[in-house]
Amino acid sequence: MRIFDLRSDTVTHPTEEMRIAMANAEVGDDVFEEDPTINKLEAMAAERFGKEAAVYVASGTMANLASGLAHCQRGDEAIIGAESHIFQNEAGSLSALGGVHIRTVPNDNLGMMDPDEIEAAIRPDNIHQPRTALISLENTQNRCSGAVLDSVYTEQVASIAHSHDIALHIDGARIFNAAVALSVSVSDLVRTADTVSFCLSKGLSCPVGSLVCGTRDTINLVRRNRKLLGGGMRQAGIIAAAGIVALETMVDRLSEDHESARILAKGLASIPSLVINPEMIQTNIVIFDVKTGPIPELLSALKIKGVLASYTGGRGVRMVTHYGITPEDIEEILNIVEAVA
Ligand SMILES: *Cc1c(COP(=O)(O)O)cnc(C)c1O
Numbered sequence: 001m002r003i004f005d006l007r008s009d010t011v012t013h014p015t016e017e018m019r020i021a022m023a024n025a026e027v028g029d030d031v032f033e034e035d036p037t038i039n040k041l042e043a044m045a046a047e048r049f050g051k052e053a054a055v056y057v058a059s060g061t062m063a064n065l066a067s068g069l070a071h072c073q074r075g076d077e078a079i080i081g082a083e084s085h086i087f088q089n090e091a092g093s094l095s096a097l098g099g100v101h102i103r104t105v106p107n108d109n110l111g112m113m114d115p116d117e118i119e120a121a122i123r124p125d126n127i128h129q130p131r132t133a134l135i136s137l138e139n140t141q142n143r144c145s146g147a148v149l150d151s152v153y154t155e156q157v158a159s160i161a162h163s164h165d166i167a168l169h170i171d172g173a174r175i176f177n178a179a180v181a182l183s184v185s186v187s188d189l190v191r192t193a194d195t196v197s198f199c200l201s202k203g204l205s206c207p208v209g210s211l212v213c214g215t216r217d218t219i220n221l222v223r224r225n226r227k228l229l230g231g232g233m234r235q236a237g238i239i240a241a242a243g244i245v246a247l248e249t250m251v252d253r254l255s256e257d258h259e260s261a262r263i264l265a266k267g268l269a270s271i272p273s274l275v276i277n278p279e280m281i282q283t284n285i286v287i288f289d290v291k292t293g294p295i296p297e298l299l300s301a302l303k304i305k306g307v308l309a310s311y312t313g314g315r316g317v318r319m320v321t322h323y324g325i326t327p328e329d330i331e332e333i334l335n336i337v338e339a340v341a
Pocket residue numbers: 058059060061062064085086138140142171173174199201210
């Protein structure tokens with residue numbers, strides 16, 4: 001039986017071209033900054049994002065944490081979305097390891113925090129209160145059905161941050177999905193950000209790795225924080241080689257995942273027991289509500305028929321499209337869901 005694993009785009013496997021590049025990668029000791037493959041990947045990423053420098057790290061969580069630690073001192077406050085991955089899904093790392101106080105602002109269903117609410121959350125200069133040091137955006141917004149933030153909104157938030165001398169970080173785990181959906185370059189989306197992180201191991205299909213891009217000084221700090229967190233790697237060009245192939249070959253095809261997600265969302269909308277507005281699906285994450293019945297049982301019934309999806313809490317189920325799932329597969333997936341739901 002064919003298994004359609006829609007739990008996440010993290011389930012994607014490296015392509016044949018990646019495996020060949022990995023096998024043949026030139027390597028060195030990256031803690032000494034002597035791994036030519038990592039150096040090349042970092043230079044490619046910095047150029048692509050329009051930043052001075054970049055650093056390769058083990059995961060998106062480490063990228064966000066090492067960036068947050070570069071911007072915040074212990075006791076400082078970070079303003080982040082209530083639905084953000086940093087707040088919801090990173091084990092409280094910025095608080096646990098950085099002593100950073102987290103202030104959440106609600107995300108609307110398009111993933112946006114109201115700029116007025118962001119500004120209102122910034123602390124005055126008052127010894128009773130923490131100092132606001134960081135505002136973080138997420139693009140695409142994972143828990144808001146992969147919603148896209150455009151550069152106009154991002155620049156609006158950046159100007160609020162910078163007028164208060166606060167850094168702006170973008171958790172861009174899936175920022176290439178945003179850029180492809182908007183038909184802009186990633187550098188357009190992050191021009192005003194102080195740091196941006198992105199994942200190679202999601203829709204870009206690499207086995208491991210994320211990068212952080214920013215000014216040379218900030219990236220030096222992030223590199224130091226990577227070491228602090230135990231993330232210094234040695235001949236990791238072996239894994240970074242896949243990242244080079246990803247940036248060269250796996251970005252433009254993300255539009256296929258978005259097309260599959262649109263077809264999936266439309267099909268789900270026609271199933272009476274499910275609730276979804278297909279117009280809301282901008283990238284590769286499809287979240288829908290199930291009107292009645294226990295969700296774990298529905299997920300088990302789907303699994304028996306070969307469709308893996310995940311539970312998002314409440315009445316929500318999430319399906320993510322990715323490399324290896326074709327529009328034809330979506331027809332089959334919809335038949336299975338219709339039979340079970
Ligand atoms: C996956 C993800 C991360 C973290 O990536 P890991 O590599 O799993 O640590 C961060 N932010 C967002 C929005 C993500 O989807």
